[in-house]
Amino acid sequence: MKADPKGVLTGNHYLDGDHACAEGAIAAGCRFLAGYPITPSTEVAERVAERFPRVGGIFIQMEDEMGSMAAVIGAAWGGVKSMTVTSGPGFSLMMENIGLAAMMEAPCVVINVQRGGPSTGLPTLPGQADMMQARWGSHGDYEIIALSPNSPQECFEVVIEAFNLSEKYRVPVLVMADECVGHMTEKVVIPKAEEIELYPRRYTKLPPNKYLPFKPGEDMVPEMIKAGDGYKIHVTGLTHDEKGYPVMSWEAQEKLVRRLVEKIRLNAEIVHVEEIDTEDAEVVVLSYGISSRVAIPAIKKARKEGIKAGQLRLVIVWPFPEEKVRELAKKINAFVVVEMNYGQMFYEVERCVAGDCKTILVPHGGGWVHDPEDIYKAIKEAVK
Amino acid sequence: MKAVETVPAPEVIEHPMESLLRMDRIPHIWCSTCGIGTALTSFAEALKRIDTPLEKVCVVSGIGCTGRVAGYVKLDSFHSTHGRAIPFATGLKLANPELKVVVFSGDGDIIGIGGNHFIHAARRNMDMVVICVNNFIYAMTGGQVAATTPLTANTSTSPYGNFEQPFNLPHLAASCGAVYVARWTALHVRRSAKSMAEALNKKGFSFIEIICPCSTLYARRNKLGDGLSLMKFYHDNSVIKHGADTRELDIEFQKKIIVGKFIDRERPTFLESYNNGLKQVLKDKFVPYGGAHAD
Amino acid sequence: MSPGSDGKFWRKPLDYDKLEIPHGEIHIIKERCKGCGFCVEYCPRDVLELSTEFNTKGYHSPQVVKEDACVHCGLCEMLCPEFAIFVTEKPKEEVKKVES
Numbered sequence: 001m002k003a004d005p006k007g008v009l010t011g012n013h014y015l016d017g018d019h020a021c022a023e024g025a026i027a028a029g030c031r032f033l034a035g036y037p038i039t040p041s042t043e044v045a046e047r048v049a050e051r052f053p054r055v056g057g058i059f060i061q062m063e064d065e066m067g068s069m070a071a072v073i074g075a076a077w078g079g080v081k082s083m084t085v086t087s088g089p090g091f092s093l094m095m096e097n098i099g100l101a102a103m104m105e106a107p108c109v110v111i112n113v114q115r116g117g118p119s120t121g122l123p124t125l126p127g128q129a130d131m132m133q134a135r136w137g138s139h140g141d142y143e144i145i146a147l148s149p150n151s152p153q154e155c156f157e158v159v160i161e162a163f164n165l166s167e168k169y170r171v172p173v174l175v176m177a178d179e180c181v182g183h184m185t186e187k188v189v190i191p192k193a194e195e196i197e198l199y200p201r202r203y204t205k206l207p208p209n210k211y212l213p214f215k216p217g218e219d220m221v222p223e224m225i226k227a228g229d230g231y232k233i234h235v236t237g238l239t240h241d242e243k244g245y246p247v248m249s250w251e252a253q254e255k256l257v258r259r260l261v262e263k264i265r266l267n268a269e270i271v272h273v274e275e276i277d278t279e280d281a282e283v284v285v286l287s288y289g290i291s292s293r294v295a296i297p298a299i300k301k302a303r304k305e306g307i308k309a310g311q312l313r314l315v316i317v318w319p320f321p322e323e324k325v326r327e328l329a330k331k332i333n334a335f336v337v338v339e340m341n342y343g344q345m346f347y348e349v350e351r352c353v354a355g356d357c358k359t360i361l362v363p364h365g366g367g368w369v370h371d372p373e374d375i376y377k378a379i380k381e382a383v384k
Numbered sequence: 385m386k387a388v389e390t391v392p393a394p395e396v397i398e399h400p401m402e403s404l405l406r407m408d409r410i411p412h413i414w415c416s417t418c419g420i421g422t423a424l425t426s427f428a429e430a431l432k433r434i435d436t437p438l439e440k441v442c443v444v445s446g447i448g449c450t451g452r453v454a455g456y457v458k459l460d461s462f463h464s465t466h467g468r469a470i471p472f473a474t475g476l477k478l479a480n481p482e483l484k485v486v487v488f489s490g491d492g493d494i495i496g497i498g499g500n501h502f503i504h505a506a507r508r509n510m511d512m513v514v515i516c517v518n519n520f521i522y523a524m525t526g527g528q529v530a531a532t533t534p535l536t537a538n539t540s541t542s543p544y545g546n547f548e549q550p551f552n553l554p555h556l557a558a559s560c561g562a563v564y565v566a567r568w569t570a571l572h573v574r575r576s577a578k579s580m581a582e583a584l585n586k587k588g589f590s591f592i593e594i595i596c597p598c599s600t601l602y603a604r605r606n607k608l609g610d611g612l613s614l615m616k617f618y619h620d621n622s623v624i625k626h627g628a629d630t631r632e633l634d635i636e637f638q639k640k641i642i643v644g645k646f647i648d649r650e651r652p653t654f655l656e657s658y659n660n661g662l663k664q665v666l667k668d669k670f671v672p673y674g675g676a677h678a679d
Numbered sequence: 680m681s682p683g684s685d686g687k688f689w690r691k692p693l694d695y696d697k698l699e700i701p702h703g704e705i706h707i708i709k710e711r712c713k714g715c716g717f718c719v720e721y722c723p724r725d726v727l728e729l730s731t732e733f734n735t736k737g738y739h740s741p742q743v744v745k746e747d748a749c750v751h752c753g754l755c756e757m758l759c760p761e762f763a764i765f766v767t768e769k770p771k772e773e774v775k776k777v778e779s
Contacts, residue, residue: 006671031673032479034471053662056671058478060654062471063504070468070501071475074444077462078479100465227460227476228483230439234406234455236463245409246455246463397706399762411761416713416738421760429757571721573757612716 001200003027005193007055012189017182018043020152021111021175022051024159025083027196030109031057032082034071036064036090039123040179041113044085065090069097069110076106077235079226081163081201083109088117088130091137099138100237101172102260105214105222107201109162111175113182116366126179127366128289128340134174135318141257143264146174146318147272148288152186158315164199165270169263170221176317178340180290180369208232214256215242220263264319272316273324277303281310283382284328286349287338288314290369295338298375309379317345325352334358334382338375340366358382401428406458413452417611419570419596420450423517424457426573426594427488430580436484443486444473446493448524450517453488467497470505473512480675481655484584485511491518491532495551499531506560506589508654513583513590516553519598527601534637538605555630557591558647564590565647567633569618570597572643579645588653595641608638703751703766705743711763714738718755718764724748727755
């Protein structure tokens with residue numbers, strides 16, 4: 001289905017990443033945001049607070065991030081596309097309820113504009129150190145989808161993609177931006193509403209006496225309802241059966257949690273990467289977010305000196321594009337992983353590569369972007 | 385010696401509340417002489433007297449013994465995380481303002497871990513009814529001290545007696561701005577049903593505290609007998625004082641309990657303020673929220 | 680219905696001949712009962728007592744001992760935490776003189 005023109009600010013804009021995220025959400029049909037201010041994500045909420053009353057949305061600033069995430073899930077069950085925005089410290093607070101969203105299979109989007117951590121860290125400076133937390137942050141076994149935009153334009157697009165993925169797979173989807181992309185201002189082209197494709201919520205057509213809230217379809221995803229439609233379902237964070245009733249047994253756990261994990265893990269179509277010059281590459285820089293842009297000059301410099309360097313940029317970071325990485329690993333000499341942390345996605349690369357090629361990490365504590373020289377040096381190291 | 389009589393097959397007779405209960409999950413998990421079932425029965429009675437159709441009534445609960453209520457009512461019910469029933473209900477209500485949202489949870493869940501959400505929802509006058517079953521203890525986890533445990537009471541984490549001053553819940557709710565505040569005990573079945581019905585038919589943040597016996601933990605640990613002994617205590621020691629000053633409603637260990645309807649006032653709800661305010665400022669540029677529609 | 684602590688009328692109520700005292704028929708779902716005793720304790724007419732029999736869970740459920748005394752007040756039904764007892768209205772009968 002197409003976007004609602006009322007919410008789409010078609011035209012050429014000069015926006016920063018945060019503002020572009022807000023526009024992307026509104027274009028995607030999000031009409032509920034419950035958030036709590038935290039640098040550097042506050043601007044998303046601020047823009048939404050201003051725009052929602054003009055497009056028919058509700059914004060509420062909650063008393064804390066736990067309340068924000070709980071309200072987001074409640075709103076999802078109330079029948080509206082909902083989201084929240086935060087950064088590192090708030091992300092940590094939201095973890096319990098992200099697990100609840102995964103367990104209840106509530107479609108929602110959480111934007112984390114990452115900053116330097118841990119703890120209060122560097123509130124106004126970038127980081128990319130929450131990547132593993134995005135995947136494993138809440139307790140228990142579950143899978144989520146996480147995306148990483150590398151420009152304000154991509155912020156707009158990725159947020160729409162996030163909403164579509166969350167509706168398709170009934171899973172909380174995380175947008176792992178960073179302060180650099182969030183606060184950089186660039187040209188953002190917002191297309192016409194008819195050009196924006198949206199995935200509608202998978203409401204069931206079954207009558208209440210035949211509908212089972214957690215009975216999966218062919219793709220392991222159950223159909224949804226919204227509260228107040230007479231279905232009278234019970235939804236719980238406890239391990240439950242297809243009716244939604246809590247069942248305290250290992251069989252129910254196996255049936256439910258395995259499906260929660262596999263509906264993402266085994267859906268091979270959840271891949272979105274961008275490849276630059278990888279066809280003939282001997283070294284591939286694997287990165288995401290702002291780091292991927294910082295790597296470009298290094299790759300260009302290497303190419304000038306005859307090193308066949310390329311880039312594999314992850315847009316969907318979780319689930320990790322294992323097949324793509326394994327396929328490349330068989331052809332190339334080395335992966336150079338560039339990320340603004342001391343090694344997080346790097347271990348995923350190592351795991352998938354399993355020795356088929358070298359893996360080199362170019363870490364960075366955050367607070368500023370990499371020096372392209374360091375990336376170039378690592379590329380040179382890789383071909384030795 | 386008499387031969388063992390065969391147990392006759394149970395008759396199929398339907399309790400009038402069965403249309404409201406998920407009968408495939410009955411009998412419930414609450415202990416013998418626990419008062420939560422009684423509070424739930426009062427709630428069911430109240431539901432007969434409200435204007436909203438039952439499809440639009442949603443129950444949200446948190447974690448704990450009372451939190452299990454959501455699993456037994458045949459309504460759209462949500463069993464969320466510990467302390468987060470109120471913000472969950474906030475999201476639910478704002479997404480679909482036609483819903484009648486009831487938060488039915490325990491004192492530990494609503495006032496302990498959920499305290500922050502409680503005071504803000506009351507302050508905002510979020511349109512919901514909060515029924516707080518107060519058994520003075522964290523029962524589900526084995527009987528730990530709660531923010532409502534009376535001074536000197538024994539719990540598993542206050543084995544020498546509780547030395548912390550507990551909350552006075554009606555006073556807390558009233559000072560935060562709740563528009564309807566009442567306290568009853570589980571024994572006051574008719575009065576609590578009436579209060580619940582009044583609150584359900586009222587707009588704004590309503591708070592009803594139901595003092596319930598906890599037999600296995602609170603009563604046993606404090607050598608008070610069982611739930612029935614506590615009910616008898618409520619019978620002999622509860623005093624009805626409608627409109628009493630909420631400052632005087634503290635509960636001391638095994639002393640008089642003042643019950644009644646204390647606050648019943650009008651204030652614009654969150655959505656009313658939000659919509660009216662925006663309309664005034666934005667005039668015809670204001671597009672009110674169109675209702676639940678995830679498309 | 681009877682002013683005065685000795686339970687006798689000190690004057691005959693004006694609508695005495697039109698009065699109908701409701702009578703209830705008590706239904707006990709024995710298997711659901713957990714023997715809490717609320718209904719027994721708070722029946723205003725002492726209609727119920729805990730029986731000596733056990734149900735399959737080992738609890739003593741209530742039994743009706745004064746069937747005619749039930750006035751369909753519904754307190755047992757409202758107090759029961761287990762949804763195990765309820766009252767239905769017996770068909771209307773002739774007005775009986777009230778005996779305390």
